[in-house]
Amino acid sequence: MKIIMILATGTLLTFTVDKRTNPDCFTQGYEILEKLAIYRDLGPDQGWILRDSNIEVGGWYCQQ
Numbered sequence: 001m002k003i004i005m006i007l008a009t010g011t012l013l014t015f016t017v018d019k020r021t022n023p024d025c026f027t028q029g030y031e032i033l034e035k036l037a038i039y040r041d042l043g044p045d046q047g048w049i050l051r052d053s054n055i056e057v058g059g060w061y062c063q064q
Contacts, residue, residue, distance in 0.1 A: 001016075001017040001025060001062055001063065002014050002015065002016055002017065002062070002063045003015040003016075003017060003025060003028060003029045003032065003060055003061075003062060003063075004060060004061055004062075004063055005029070005032065005033070005036075005057060005059075005060040006057070006058040006059055006060065007050070007055055007056070007057055007058060008055055008056035008057070008058055009055055015028075015029075015032055017062070025062035026062075029060040029061075029062070032060075033048060033057060033060065036050060036051065036057070037049055037050050037051060037057050038051055
């Protein structure tokens with residue numbers, strides 16, 4: 001199973017789910033998101049933005 005993260009540029013980042021630490025894909029995806037991006041909650045740039053950039057993270061999902 002892989003976690004696929006979608007960036008606003010169309011780039012797909014993939015991460016292998018680590019079943020030893022936490023088998024829940026949503027939890028692992030959120031933990032990765034928190035490490036790679038910050039959440040801006042006000043204004044037109046609202047959403048998850050990669051650290052040190054203006055690239056927005058569109059979301060993630062699990063692929064089996």
